[in-house]
Ligand code: HMG
């Protein structure tokens with residue numbers, strides 16, 4: 528069950544950087560995405576279109592998107608870049624940059640109808656070189672991610688709405704994305720513990736949400752242990768509950784923060800249940816500003832090393848990834864949180 532290929536969704540440029548206190552220069556963010564793009568990773572969450580008042584660190588994501596559209600990283604295989612957004616305003620802001628690059632819509636596509644009333648003037652399309660042939664030839668794809676959570680308190684703290692209201696907000700996002708053939712990943716936060724409501728989040732609440740999001744048209748559900756409170760037995764129980772609710776394991780990703788050091792253990796439980804997509808951040812960067820005390824994501828280097836040790840293929844060059852982890856840790860003045868990354872660099 529599950530096959531021997533593991534897909535890593537590298538969330539370092541988004542989840543990894545969103546909680547950094549010091550402003551990370553946009554040039555560093557772009558360099559991070561470019562460097563990650565050369566490691567064999569196939570999916571990278573490169574930024575978010577959220578309110579800059581809520582998460583100032585992500586304010587310049589449209590510049591990163593513009594860069595990737597103007598100068599698509601050279602890689603032997605096409606990459607997918609994902610962009611996190613909470614509402615139609617986020618989608619409009621994403622599209623105002625994305626659709627200003629002609630390569631993204633074929634002649635038969637309708638240009639996206641932008642809701643100009645809610646445009647953020649700070650993220651209007653850059654004057655992109657529409658005649659740049661590299662842009663026209665870009666092999667890469669761009670997708671969007673949306674997010675809600677399994678508890679009411681976390682949903683309020685993170686997105687200032689109830690769970691039901693978050694689903695309501697998504698309706699128009701799904702409608703536009705489907706019209707434009709943009710795939711959507713949907714996160715369910717605090718699936719294994721909530722910073723406000725405690726560790727025992729109902730697996731049935733997670734499963735009900737997953738079913739609703741898939742029915743609405745989500746292409747993938749990323750079930751997130753935001754606080755890192757998940758344990759192996761509760762991860763197994765959650766995966767069984769999801770399966771019993773009819774959620775196909777092929778539609779699932781697992782997103783572990785490693786606050787309690789259980790991320791790799793819980794990942795093995797996920798592998799045993801057939802999950803083959805895992806989110807991770809280079810150098811173990813990361814954290815959610817609305818999840819106090821939670822630390823970074825499981826380190827991508829550790830995930831690659833674990834997979835290799837089990838004979839599973841990720842397609843990622845561990846040495847190259849470890850080099851990126853070391854570089855970004857130095858840039859941020861942080862300890863490199865990846866054990867496998869540090870061991871690789873010490874060899
Ligand atoms: P709100 O304050 O209720 O929004 O925030 P509003 O609709 O009332 O608008 C207020 C202001 O925000 C207005 O500006 C809007 O234009 C602006 P003003 O008139 O005051 O100048 N605004 C926006 N600006 C830019 N982009 C937008 C946008 N929307 C409104 N998209 C809102 C509601 C959802 C916007 C806010 O709560 C928000 O941005 N939340 C995002 C929080 C966030 O990014 N959290 C971290 C990511 S999730 C995560 O890390 C978890 C994950 O990793 C999985 C896991 O580990 O659990 C995915």
Ligand code: MG
Nearest residue numbers: 542751753815
């Ligand atoms: Mg996260």
